[in-house]
Amino acid sequence: NAGVTQTPKFQVLKTGQSMTLQCAQDMNHEYMSWYRQDPGMGLRLIHYSVGAGITDQGEVPNGYNVSRSTTEDFPLRLLSAAPSQTSVYFCASSMGETQYFGPGTRLLVL
């Protein structure tokens, strides 16, 4: 199993541009989530999904959209990037309580 994969690994955007961060898992996990990690602030939950077709907001959802059309994929969309969205983004999946994290996407918004 590849586990949780994320693409791209690194991305530079200009303010106002849009992009989609990809996340996929091959473990047939129902639960998937997105976190952002900023220096000194730990990880914060952006959005999560308990199964295909079901998504909900986490602690910091503003500026981000998600959808879950399949069990395997959970993309995160930035519609109009802002410098405050410069961060490292992690996707995670779980079936029970143990969460499996992807390697992260480092995003720089200029």
Next chain:
Amino acid sequence: KQEVTQIPAALSVPEGENLVLNCSFTDSAIYNLQWFRQDPGKGLTSLLLIQSSQREQTSGRLNASLDKSSGRSTLYIAASQPGDSATYLCAVDNAGNMLTFGGGTRLMVKP
């Protein structure tokens, strides 16, 4: 709102030393508490998960304890090795897979 704090933020120890990392949380109504390891530029790896009804969990040289009533957890690392150098993150699950993380403890074990 749950808040998770980890002390110290950074720690440097000589190889072979036993050490304790601390985690505190403000809301004791938790499902579980988890400890993760993060290497530079990498994702998170789950180390130990303690259910709210449990007092401790052990895996090899790692032992995690939980005192839910006082809002505290500790991660004990025995006989530290340079390969243990990483950032250790504590996370509390309040609502079923929705984790609140602490800021982490950056550990350096010197040969």
